[in-house]
Amino acid sequence: MANAEAGRPAQNEDFAExxxxxxxxxxxxxxxxxxxxxxxxxxxxxxxxxxxxxxTLNADKSNAILVCHALTGDQFAxxxxxVTGKPGWWSEIIGPGKPIDTDRFFVICSNVIGGCMGTTGPxxxxxxxxxxxxxxxxxxxxxxxxxxxxxLLDSLGIGKLFCVIGGSMGAMxxxxxxxxxxxRVHAAIPIAGAARHTAQxxxxxEVGRQAIMADPAWRGGNYLLxxxxxSAGLSVAxxxxxxxxxxxxxxxxxxxxxxxxxxxxxFGFDADFQVESYLRHQGITFVDRFDANAYLYITRAMDYxxxxxxxxxxxxxxxxxxxVRFCLISFSSDxxxxxxxxxxxxxxxxxxxxxxxxxxxxSDKGHDAFLLHEPEFFNVxxxxxxxxxxxxxxxxxxxxxS
Amino acid sequence: MANAEAGRPAQNEDFAExxxxxxxxxxxxxxxxxxxxxxxxxxxxxxxxxxxxxxTLNADKSNAILVCHALTGDQFAxxxxxVTGKPGWWSEIIGPGKPIDTDRFFVICSNVIGGCMGTTGPxxxxxxxxxxxxxxxxxxxxxxxxxxxxxLLDSLGIGKLFCVIGGSMGAMxxxxxxxxxxxRVHAAIPIAGAARHTAQxxxxxEVGRQAIMADPAWRGGNYLLxxxxxSAGLSVAxxxxxxxxxxxxxxxxxxxxxxxxxxxxxFGFDADFQVESYLRHQGITFVDRFDANAYLYITRAMDYxxxxxxxxxxxxxxxxxxxVRFCLISFSSDxxxxxxxxxxxxxxxxxxxxxxxxxxxxSDKGHDAFLLHEPEFFNVxxxxxxxxxxxxxxxxxxxxxS
Numbered sequence: 001m002a003n004a005e006a007g008r009p010a011q012n013e014d015f016a017e018x019x020x021x022x023x024x025x026x027x028x029x030x031x032x033x034x035x036x037x038x039x040x041x042x043x044x045x046x047x048x049x050x051x052x053x054x055x056t057l058n059a060d061k062s063n064a065i066l067v068c069h070a071l072t073g074d075q076f077a078x079x080x081x082x083v084t085g086k087p088g089w090w091s092e093i094i095g096p097g098k099p100i101d102t103d104r105f106f107v108i109c110s111n112v113i114g115g116c117m118g119t120t121g122p123x124x125x126x127x128x129x130x131x132x133x134x135x136x137x138x139x140x141x142x143x144x145x146x147x148x149x150x151x152l153l154d155s156l157g158i159g160k161l162f163c164v165i166g167g168s169m170g171a172m173x174x175x176x177x178x179x180x181x182x183x184r185v186h187a188a189i190p191i192a193g194a195a196r197h198t199a200q201x202x203x204x205x206e207v208g209r210q211a212i213m214a215d216p217a218w219r220g221g222n223y224l225l226x227x228x229x230x231s232a233g234l235s236v237a238x239x240x241x242x243x244x245x246x247x248x249x250x251x252x253x254x255x256x257x258x259x260x261x262x263x264x265x266x267f268g269f270d271a272d273f274q275v276e277s278y279l280r281h282q283g284i285t286f287v288d289r290f291d292a293n294a295y296l297y298i299t300r301a302m303d304y305x306x307x308x309x310x311x312x313x314x315x316x317x318x319x320x321x322x323x324v325r326f327c328l329i330s331f332s333s334d335x336x337x338x339x340x341x342x343x344x345x346x347x348x349x350x351x352x353x354x355x356x357x358x359x360x361x362x363s364d365k366g367h368d369a370f371l372l373h374e375p376e377f378f379n380v381x382x383x384x385x386x387x388x389x390x391x392x393x394x395x396x397x398x399x400x401x402s
Numbered sequence: 403m404a405n406a407e408a409g410r411p412a413q414n415e416d417f418a419e420x421x422x423x424x425x426x427x428x429x430x431x432x433x434x435x436x437x438x439x440x441x442x443x444x445x446x447x448x449x450x451x452x453x454x455x456x457x458t459l460n461a462d463k464s465n466a467i468l469v470c471h472a473l474t475g476d477q478f479a480x481x482x483x484x485v486t487g488k489p490g491w492w493s494e495i496i497g498p499g500k501p502i503d504t505d506r507f508f509v510i511c512s513n514v515i516g517g518c519m520g521t522t523g524p525x526x527x528x529x530x531x532x533x534x535x536x537x538x539x540x541x542x543x544x545x546x547x548x549x550x551x552x553x554l555l556d557s558l559g560i561g562k563l564f565c566v567i568g569g570s571m572g573a574m575x576x577x578x579x580x581x582x583x584x585x586r587v588h589a590a591i592p593i594a595g596a597a598r599h600t601a602q603x604x605x606x607x608e609v610g611r612q613a614i615m616a617d618p619a620w621r622g623g624n625y626l627l628x629x630x631x632x633s634a635g636l637s638v639a640x641x642x643x644x645x646x647x648x649x650x651x652x653x654x655x656x657x658x659x660x661x662x663x664x665x666x667x668x669f670g671f672d673a674d675f676q677v678e679s680y681l682r683h684q685g686i687t688f689v690d691r692f693d694a695n696a697y698l699y700i701t702r703a704m705d706y707x708x709x710x711x712x713x714x715x716x717x718x719x720x721x722x723x724x725x726v727r728f729c730l731i732s733f734s735s736d737x738x739x740x741x742x743x744x745x746x747x748x749x750x751x752x753x754x755x756x757x758x759x760x761x762x763x764x765s766d767k768g769h770d771a772f773l774l775h776e777p778e779f780f781n782v783x784x785x786x787x788x789x790x791x792x793x794x795x796x797x798x799x800x801x802x803x804s
Contacts, residue, residue: 040669139669199653199677200645206678207641209671210685214634216618232616239609240642243602248737251601257708265706267442267541269611269698273705275601276608283612296671303675304667306659335650335737 015132015224016048016124023118024082025052025075028155032127036113036147042138046127049152050118051110054078054094055102057158063394064158065100066149067109068166068173071241071298072290074117077109078102083289089371092378099381104389105162112173113148114140114298116291123224123291133293135221140297142169142305146176153184160184162394163385167191167370168337169298172305175345178326179307179318187388189381191329192370194341195315195348196306201336204244205299208237212292221293234292235283242282247333247366251275308348315348325391326356327384329377331369357384417534417626418450418526425520426484427454427477430557434529438515438549444540448529451554452520453512456480456496457504459560465796466560467502468551469511470568470575473643473700474692476519479511480504485691491773494780501783506791507564514575515550516542516700518693525626525693536695537623544571544707548578555586562586564796565787569593569772570739571700574707577747580728581709581720589790591783593731594772596743597717597750598708603738606646607701610639614694623695636694637685644684649735649768653677710750717750727793728758729786731779733771759786 020027028049030036035045052075057064067077067090078094080087094100094107111119114137122137129136153161164177164185171193178188197205212218215233219226243251255275259265262272271277311317326349330342339360349356361377363369369377388394422429430451432438437447454477459466469479469492480496482489496502496509513521516539524539531538555563566579566587573595580590599607614620617635621628645653657677661667664674673679713719728751732744741762751758763779765771771779790796 135671139671196659198650199657199659199675200648200650202659202675203641203645203653203677203681206673206675206681207638207645210641210682211613211616211638213671214613214638215616236609236613236616236638239605239612243605243609246602248600248602251605255601257598257601257604257711269537269541269615269702271608273601273604273608275605279605279608280612300671309659 014125016118016120019123020048020050020118022082023050024079025050025118027118028152030151036144036151038138038144039141040138044113044120044138047113047120047148048118048124049110049113049120049148051075051108051152052077052079054107055105057106057156061158062160062162062392063104064106064108064153064156064161065163065165066153066161066177067094067100067107068145068149068164068170069109069112070166070168070170071302072286072295073170074115075109075111076117078107081289084285092373093381099378099385100165108152108156110149110152112145112298114145114294114301116294119148121291122221122293122297132222132224134224135293137293137297139300141301142172142176143180145301146173146180149173149177150181150184160186162392163187163189163388165189165191166193168193168367169302171337172302175307175318178322178324182319182322182324185324186392187325187327187384189327189329189384190342190345192331192334192337192342192367193328193345194337195308195318195345197303198341202303204241205303207240208299209296211236211240212296218292223292229287230292231287234287234290234295237295238286238290239279239283242279244336245366245368247335247364249333249364250366253364254278315344316351319349319354320352322352322354324354325388326354327380328356328358329370329380330360331363331365331367331374331377332360333364334367334369336367416527418520418522421525422450422452422520424484425452426481427452427520429520430554432553436553438546438553440540440546440549441543442540446515446522446540449515449522449550449553450520450526451512451515451522451550453477453510453554454479454481456509457507459508459558463560464562464564464794465506466508466510466555466558466563468555468563468566468579469496469502469509470547470551470566470572471511471514472568472570472572473704474640474688474697475572476517477511477513478519480509483691486687494775495783501780501787502567506796510554510558512551512554514547514700516547516696516703518696521550523693524623524695524699534624534626536626539695539699541702542699543703544574544578545582547703548575548582551575551579552583552586562588564794565589565591565790567591567593568595570595570769571704573739574704577709577720580724580726584721584724584726587726588794589727589729589786591729591731591786592744592747594733594736594739594744594769595730595747596739597710597720597747599705600743604705606642607705609642610701611698613638613642614698620694625694631689632694633689636689636692636697639697640688640692641681641685644681646738647768647770649737649766651735651766652768652770655766656680717746718753721751721756722754724754724756726756727790728756729782730758730760731772731782732762733765733767733769733776733779734762735766736769736771738769
């Protein structure tokens with residue numbers, strides 16, 4: 001091959017491929033003959049999709065639940081994270097006997113396109129140059145994430161999902177699934193989500209991106225090639241974002257004005273307060289598991305999300321005629337994706353007489369409540385899933401497949 | 403002088419002194435014989451206080467109003483800013499015939515200690531080294547700001563203020579004035595304030611500080627000496643903070659998801675959205691008028707503010723026996739200093755039967771409402787000031803002094 005002769009790194013020198021060698025789970029490879037047509041007009045190829053599955057697919061492939069992850073989530077929803085060693089981000093929700101019961105359901109969770117945990121993203125090598133994409137990676141959208149998941153389901157021979165579920169950016173994907181592939185979804189559970197990203201949320205994302213881009217180690221996005229790492233910028237971005245995931249009440253309950261390992265303020269710029277120490281820790285540990293360019297791309301995808309805009313400004317049009325059964329869930333203290341944003345979706349669904357239930361969970365934990373121990377939330381999930389399972393006569397079906 | 407012979411820069415080579423040469427207004431010079439005893443235990447000297455006055459002090463010096471500025475404010479409350487050329491930040495409130503009527507009152511506004519508009523701060527030369535203080539400047543507190551203002555009033559021969567007023571960090575100073583110098587204050591108007599900085603607010607400040615410190619041009623605080631400027635870090639800090647000054651409703655009304663000079667999204671990282679462009683502008687212009695180290699010091703002073711903690715955890719004790727007449731004002735959409743924080747102060751004042759009135763102004767403009775055109779707010783100010791003027795028989799007194 002001409003390129004190899006000219007010294008182009010072999011495939012196993014590729015940064016993303018090296019990472020994949022150590023990732024638990026599965027890889028779907030889409031070759032140059034099956035490019036992914038993106039919203040920006042680019043035909044992306046090759047594409048790898050990294051995913052995890054939990055539970056067993058039944059004989060008629062009717063018990064599949066697709067779990068969509070949030071901005072900094074990944075496919076390790078219910079298994080140990082390979083970098084941090086921590087339990088999966090939804091390990092309280094997915095598992096045997098849990099609200100998403102892996103004794104009854106086959107759960108799929110894939111890393112989003114543009115991500116950094118094995119699915120093709122800016123860490124990958126650009127086949128046109130043999131160098132990491134960096135900012136040459138095409139800007140992706142929520143719809144592109146869903147398109148990638150559709151390809152994954154096709155490869156698994158799953159025609160119709162029993163359920164698609166996700167929180168935050170995951171909820172955006174759920175809504176996109178329901179709007180664009182209504183025949184492939186029985187039930188949809190968008191949690192702590194919205195049908196569009198608000199001005200305030202775009203603003204917070206922009207701060208994070210500017211923090212990353214202001215870090216000289218970012219090198220215009222070419223840090224991989226230049227051997228640097230924009231940890232400081234990414235850490236600041238994470239700190240700013242993390243505040244928005246919590247409520248004032250949660251911060252107050254957790255930390256208040258408590259001091260960190262000291263009896264009195266030190267009249268300096270060390271982390272006197274526990275909340276400072278906690279935030280710094282959040283920033284520092286995040287950079288070990290996340291890629292700065294991926295953060296840029298995924299935040300951008302969220303900013304661009306606006307379902308009504310794609311339907312002449314009328315959100316209801318996105319869902320007209322749908323048979324999907326919706327359960328929207330919000331949390332009372334979530335100010336990033338407040339209940340009012342879920343209500344906008346509920347009103348749109350009501351306007352077309354869709355089958356929709358809506359629950360606002362009382363919680364003081366803010367946006368992150370969807371990742372935390374919230375028994376009422378778990379009960380709602382379990383009830384809605386059970387109800388739909390009975391409705392389509394799925395109960396007990398999984399046993400045959402295992 | 404030995405130092406001069408050794409090549410130490412002459413006084414007029416001093417960065418802060420150079421800046422002072424071009425500042426409108428007045429300077430109070432406190433020499434080495436009159437140091438300022440700070441909360442951290444340092445005796446700071448020399449100290450310069452840069453201040454503006456508007457209106458005329460009457461014969462018995464009873465018509466003085468002290469205006470306390472916020473985090474990024476300065477003494478140019480009612481006059482053109484020397485750097486930006488913009489009108490003073492309270493030019494709608496202070497002036498002839500305005501709520502703070504300079505035909506009747508003598509208005510004083512000084513730059514806070516630790517600031518960067520002429521009052522001694524980290525830009526100044528450390529007399530011990532002849533070099534800019536940078537992080538060798540002592541950490542200051544809200545009480546230190548008030549102490550500095552007391553020295554200014556002493557120098558002007560003003561025994562008792564007719565009123566002390568301020569918003570946000572200015573409100574913290576107002577509360578400190580009332581608590582510590584009740585005999586020197588007739589009326590106190592803390593606006594959009596709190597008696598302590600919350601965990602969430604400390605968290606946002608910490609993000610800003612980390613953004614500044616992550617900028618390699620910050621050079622451990624020695625950027626003046628090393629000829630660099632941490633503009634990128636300070637700009638990110640300002641962007642993050644600026645979001646907290648606005649409400650979601652204000653951002654939505656002002657920008658929504660409107661695009662900036664384009665018909666469609668560009669699938670890139672330019673400022674596609676108006677809110678991004680606006681935020682970037684806020685960041686970029688801020689660095690022209692503000693010093694990064696001063697930002698660190700002043701945010702820290704706010705973080706440390708906790709009046710109850712200084713009184714055995716009982717806020718009311720800070721004000722016991724006071725004759726000060728209070729008017730607290732909050733804004734309904736302010737989530738940085740929400741109404742609940744003002745209520746905490748009102749409850750404490752009620753508990754000691756203080757003279758207190760409290761108004762929550764309906765506004766969707768967020769924390770920044772105290773700087774914006776809010777007619778109801780102006781009416782409340784004017785009414786409270788008129789009432790107190792009549793009560794102490796001040797009306798018409800100013801005429802004799804002009």
